[in-house]
Amino acid sequence: MTEETHAVIILFGGSGDLARRKLYPAMFGLFRRGQLCQHFAVIGTARRPWSDAYYREIVSAAVEDEPGATAGQVAAFASHFYYQSHDVTDAAHYTTLKDLAAKLDDQYAVGGNRLYYMAMAPSFFATIATHLKSEALLTSTGFNRLVIEKPFGHDYASAKELNDSITATFDEHQIYRIDHYxxxxxxxxxxxxxxxxxxxxxxxxxxxxxxxxxxxxxxxxxxxxxxxxxxxxxxxxxxxxxxxxxxxxxxxxxxxxxxxxxxxxxxxxxxxxxxxxxxxxxxxxxxxxxxxxxxxxxxxxxxxxxxxxxxxxxxxxxxxxxxxxxxxxxxxxxxxxxxxxxxxxxxxxxxxxxxxxxxxxxxxxxxxxxxxxxxxxxxxxxxxxxxxxxxxxxxxxxxxxxxxxxxxxxxxxxxxxxxxxxxxxxxxxxxxxxxxxxxxxxxxxxxxxxxxxxxxxxxxxxxxxxxxxxxxxxxxxxxxxxxxxxxxxxxxx
Ligand SMILES: NC(=O)c1ccc[n+]([C@@H]2O[C@H](COP(=O)([O-])OP(=O)(O)OC[C@H]3O[C@@H](n4cnc5c(N)ncnc54)[C@H](OP(=O)(O)O)[C@@H]3O)[C@@H](O)[C@H]2O)c1
Missing domain, CATH: 3.30.360.10 (Dihydrodipicolinate Reductase; domain 2)
Structure with a gap:
């Protein structure tokens, strides 16, 4: 039996291709296996002005064709998703995001656990990590983990620069660099x-x-x-x-x-x-x-x-x-x-x-x-x-x-x-x-x-x-x- 994880997942790039094709089906799989169950919420962010209801339609459409998916499962899963219009370069937007995350943390009793998922163009990775620190989004209870997509830099110098900027906010053990292989x-x-x-x-x-x-x-x-x-x-x-x-x-x-x-x-x-x-x-x-x-x-x-x-x-x-x-x-x-x-x-x-x-x-x-x-x-x-x-x-x-x-x-x-x-x-x-x-x-x-x-x-x-x-x-x-x-x-x- 899979152990349930309690967490608020903040997804940067919630309207993107990777999120729709890979991340929502993956989270749906975790939901059906019980690792994500009652105590989780996902905040999808991107600039476009979507409502929660529209975002849930997008998420549902991304998972409804998974083998064996039932309408009930899809609806229950999608009900955990919230949308926040957010420009990652605008510091003020992080305050709104922080308030929503705190509210969902209480609502779903996740104990301060946060997973920040950067599913955006790599040029934004450092900006997001810096703002997460400067706008104090990291919780003092629970875990704070950063999942970061490839490419991690264009060469050693740019990878080092990126690493320096994210390690100013997260330590090495909080950073989960994805190589999907x-x-x-x-x-x-x-x-x-x-x-x-x-x-x-x-x-x-x-x-x-x-x-x-x-x-x-x-x-x-x-x-x-x-x-x-x-x-x-x-x-x-x-x-x-x-x-x-x-x-x-x-x-x-x-x-x-x-x-x-x-x-x-x-x-x-x-x-x-x-x-x-x-x-x-x-x-x-x-x-x-x-x-x-x-x-x-x-x-x-x-x-x-x-x-x-x-x-x-x-x-x-x-x-x-x-x-x-x-x-x-x-x-x-x-x-x-x-x-x-x-x-x-x-x-x-x-x-x-x-x-x-x-x-x-x-x-x-x-x-x-x-x-x-x-x-x-x-x-x-x-x-x-x-x-x-x-x-x-x-x-x-x-x-x-x-x-x-x-x-x-x-x-x-x-x-x-x-x-x-x-x-x-x-x-x-x-x-x-x-x-x-x-x-x-x-x-x-x-x-x-x-x-x-x-x-x-x-x-x-x-x-x-x-x-x-x-x-x-x-x-x-x-x-x-x-x-x-x-x-x-x-x-x-
Ligand atoms: N797609 C894949 O199969 C794949 C595979 C491996 C790795 N990756 C990696 O995954 C990451 C995402 O790729 P993707 O294909 O999903 O990209 P994408 O489809 O271009 O999505 C980019 C996302 O970023 C948002 N965005 C752009 N500028 C923004 C801003 N200033 N503030 C807030 N949100 C902003 C976009 O929404 P708005 O326009 O509404 O802001 C959109 O949700 C990249 O690092 C890529 O290398 C992708």
């Missing part, structure tokens, strides 16, 4: 895979692992997000956060306990062990690309520079591939190949660990063993082993052992945002990113970006391919190749 089922499953199976635990090191590959492939293009994406690109949008977090989970030592403190201790050490490249190393180990127009099944797909809101001479990377190294005793020398991009052949997030082939004995030269974790859209594992061909032969053949979570059961498991908001309400910091991790990831990414800053060349790849030829050459020069090379295009995902 950490709420995903199969990311959370990495701990179990690595540390609950002596089979893998024994070989999860440089003596046995040949290489690790991480692919975060998107089939869609930039869609309506050019305004944000032009200033970010794949390196900042995907590598600095999601990919770096996966690298840490895959290379960190075993935590001493299943606690947030113990997990963050080993995770921070993994980030510290990342080898930060010199400009020459960055140029040799990272490549970028931009999707070019292609005709697929008779349909012309725009190139990135033709997309609405994209400059005709844009140098924004829609694809990145690179090789990372970790300077830890367990992983030194193991290449970690990563790639991510838009308009790739199809959507999939997957990690493949290739174990070194046997070099002596009966089967010297046999194929390496590959373990793949499928994160999305399907969730599961596949392990390729060397089996023996049927019949009177000793010849080998690759055999695949496969497991896939039942799609129905997987769909009913809490979605990433539901887990993360539930954890923030429960005060569990495990699946949020610490400042040292964010800082280390920016140091790494800044070194790559610096190498590209003055380079006017931009390799292209046709929409529906798996990236520019440079991404394949990157592995070929080490004698490796990408494990996942899909042949069928599914751009509709």
């Amino acid at each position: 950490l709420g995903k089922e199969m990311v959370q499953a990495i701990l179990a895979l690595r540390f609950a199976n002596p089979l893998f635990k024994a070989v999860w090191n440089k003596d046995y692992i040949q290489d690790i590959q991480i692919t975060l492939a998107e089939a869609v293009g930039v869609e309506e997000r050019a305004g944000y994406y032009e200033g970010a690109g794949a390196l900042r949008d995907m590598v600095q956060n999601h990919i770096m977090q996966l690298v840490a989970y895959l290379t960190m030592a075993e935590p001493a306990a299943k606690t947030a403190a113990a997990i963050h201790e080993v995770k921070s050490a993994a980030f510290e062990a990342l080898h930060v490249y010199t400009p020459a190393e960055a140029a040799a180990n990272f490549v970028r690309g931009q999707y070019a127009a292609a005709t697929i099944n008779g349909t012309r797909i725009n190139g990135y520079r033709e997309e609405t809101g994209v400059a005709a001479d844009s140098l924004t990377d829609t694809f990145v591939a690179g090789k990372l190294g970790v300077d830890s005793p367990s992983f030194a020398g193991v290449p970690i190949y990563v790639r991510t991009g838009k308009r790739l052949r199809r959507k999939s997030t997957q990690v493949t660990v290739t174990f070194k082939p046997t070099t002596s004995g009966l089967f010297a030269g046999a194929a390496p063993t590959n373990l793949t974790l499928y994160l999305e859209p399907h969730q599961g594992y596949s392990l390729f082993i060397n089996g023996k061909q049927l019949g009177t032969t000793t010849a080998l053949m690759p055999e695949e052992l496969k497991y896939r979570h039942d799609p129905h059961a997987a769909a009913n498991a809490p979605e990433a945002y539901e887990r993360l908001i539930g954890s923030a309400l429960a005060g569990d910091e495990t699946d949020f990113t610490r400042w040292q991790e964010v800082a280390a990831a920016w140091h790494f990414v800044d070194a790559i970006a610096a190498g590209w800053a003055d380079d006017p060349t931009m390799p292209t790849y046709p929409a529906g391919s798996m990236g520019p030829s440079e991404a394949f050459e990157l592995l070929a020069k080490d004698g490796h190749q990408w494990f996942w090379q899909p042949t069928h295009i599914r751009l509709a995902d």
